[in-house]
Amino acid sequence: MAIRLPDGATVAIATGYGAVKAVTSISNASPAVLTSTAHAVPNNSFFELKTPWQKISERIWKAANVAANTLEIAGTDTTDLNRFPASPTGSTLREITAWTQISQILDYQTSGGDQQFWTGSFLEDDYERQLPTVTSAQSITLGIGDDPTLAGYQALKLAGERRDIRALKVTLPDGSVLLYNGYVSFNESPTLTKGQVMQVTATFSLQGRPVRY
Known part of the structure; x- marks a missing residue:
């Protein structure tokens, strides 16, 4: 068992991106290896990936074992051919080249991400059943000292x-x-509550699941 306090955590928004680079292939491997000619992404840097493989698309990944034209997508597992059929075409990446800290955060809340279900029953049933469908849209809301x-x-x-669309790093x-x-x-309109710190609100409406390293 291990629990932690978030005290001292820092939050940053991506404020610099490299050029969009074409990805010619992504392997079925753990971790997956992508090929992109002269991608110039440094080892251990972060990048945004867009690919027809929806389960790893629109997410921020870390580059590992970088070579001139290839890199590993750290933390991925694309070995399941049913979920990741054949190497996708039309993929792109763009390196994140700069981050800016969001300071004076007073409140950090997440919402959504819950599993949704189809609920129904057949004519002969005397009970309802559920089938999982999609997860609900997820967002992060920051209260920031004005x-x-x-x-x-x-x-x-x-x-x-x-x-x-911007990356957020915690x-x-x-x-x-x-x-x-x-x-x-x-x-940018601040709250005005007597005796309370004025704060503004930023919201990130997520396009994919979070990635954790």
Whole structure:
């Protein structure tokens, strides 16, 4: 048994991306190896992957065992040919080249991600049954101490205005990392509650499941 406190964790938004690079193949392996000519992604850096393999697409991954034209997608397992049939075409990657810390976070909440079910019964049944369908949309909401001069505030505001998809990185006190990818919305109108710190709200509407290292 092990439990931890999040005290001291830092949160950062991606504020720099490299050029989009074509991925010519992704292997059925654990971890999967992708081929991208002269991708220039450094070892242990993070990148966004888009691929017809939906289960690993629109997520942020770490590059490992990098070579000139290949890299391992750390933490993946694509050996199941039923879930990952044949090497997909039309995949792309883009390296994350810069992060900006979102400081003065007062509240960090997640919502969604729950399994949804079809519920029904046959004519002859006297009870209902359930079949799993999809998981509900997931989002992360940050309450941030209001200070428009902070770099994180400005990065969130810009991403919200552009309706950009941005990566979000949470670094826990033990060095482990949580990675998310989603549309940013930002409400720069602060709360005004007597005796309470003024705060603004940022929301990340996730496009894929989180990745953890």
